[in-house]
Amino acid sequence: MRDRPRSASLEPASALLARASAADTAQRRAPREPASVSILWRVFAVNAIVFGLAVFILIASPATVSNPIKVSELVVLVGGLLMTLAVNLLLLTVVLAPLRRLATLMGHIDPMRPARR
Numbered sequence: 001m002r003d004r005p006r007s008a009s010l011e012p013a014s015a016l017l018a019r020a021s022a023a024d025t026a027q028r029r030a031p032r033e034p035a036s037v038s039i040l041w042r043v044f045a046v047n048a049i050v051f052g053l054a055v056f057i058l059i060a061s062p063a064t065v066s067n068p069i070k071v072s073e074l075v076v077l078v079g080g081l082l083m084t085l086a087v088n089l090l091l092l093t094v095v096l097a098p099l100r101r102l103a104t105l106m107g108h109i110d111p112m113r114p115a116r117r
Contacts, residue, residue: 039099046091054084 058080065073 039096042095043092046095047088050084050088050091053087054080 063073063076065077069077
């Protein structure tokens with residue numbers, strides 16, 4: 001009579017369910033994958049929104065520029081440029097924050113001490 005091959009370990013169904021439930025919970029708690037949009041496209045999108053909005057404001061406003069330019073027109077144009085640059089800087093700070101955090105983390109890691117990774 002042949003013996004059936006024995007399994008290395010026979011677990012009750014409740015143990016298998018508990019292990020499957022633990023694996024499912026671990027998968028849900030795992031960190032999310034980073035967004036698939038590259039930093040280049042994020043920066044491009046921010047710039048496109050800011051400059052598009054600036055152009056729309058210029059189109060919708062009664063602003064004009066004469067030749068030669070008047071001092072009042074120059075003040076309005078420089079003010080608009082500064083406002084556009086400030087909004088762009090603010091939005092880029094938000095978009096590039098993950099890169100800044102990564103750079104800070106990399107500054108604290110010592111390659112000679114792999115336990116700290």
